[in-house]
Amino acid sequence: MSTQVRISEVSLRDGLQSISRIMPTEAKKECILAAVRAGVCEMEVGSFVPSSLLPQMADTAEIVEFARGVEGLEVVALVPNLKGAQRAIAAGAHRMSIPFSMSETHSVRNVRKDHAAMIAEIGAIAQAVAASPEGQRPHFEVGLSTAFGCTIEGPVNEDQVVRLAEASIEAGAVEVCLSDTTGYANPAQVRRLVRAVKAAIGSDRLNTLHLHNTRGLGLANVLAGLDEGIRTFDASIGGLGGCPFAPGASGNIVTEDLVFMLEAMGVDTGIDLERLFEVRKIFAEALPGEPLYGFTPDAGLPLGFNNSREK
Ligand code: ZN
16 A cells, blocks of 8 residues: 555644643744654644634744645644635634534634634635635534534534535635544444535635544544545544543544554654654643654554655
């Protein structure tokens, strides 16, 4: 197998926004440089939310501008609404993603918008992208969050996810991503939902899964997605940020374990594991006492395993 898989590193956004500590801007920059040295080619580096809500993300514009200058890196920013999208466009993000909760209760409670209002917001963002000068139009993606289940509503209807994926594309998004925000997904469900969404919107419109490891099924879910043609997976170094529902569990799937699994299977990620461990060290030093997860970094690489990119 020589399948190429892209890993989108989300620790600086999903990880950091889940902890109350603020990571110094300089340490974030160091992480970006070290991650790129390890072979990471896509990073979600922050979120354009008001800094009064998430002070951890207050330097997002500066970080996006910095990351844009790093060769070979695709820079992603999360945007909660049109205002955030305008800031992401101005900062020069290559890609931006808006979370759209498939559970309407969750959406109303979190961003005070029902589904109709969210579709309108997605349409307005697509227009803002189209109105931007050429070369300054980020690739606009909608993250279908709570797609596999919601902590308020419980099960989320799969037909509804398919319908809202279609509505997102009709409103002008280029792509959607399926997000297991709550860690409810299982491999059979991943297979089913990926197939259904791809069948409805076209297989080139769904390339990414955002998975959490809340119940230990993160990597199993990756394999199910891989079988269904998914080629980009979000992951977080050290599973940074943990999981608010399950103390002791990582939040996002752990990048180190994901890279190890894929590379051991012969799937090319472009990432050098030894160098990836160096990024973990930067997080450990910048956020002393913050738990970092993952089995591979603790156990070490198996004897004879070598995926070094050194020539
Ligand atoms: Zn997440």
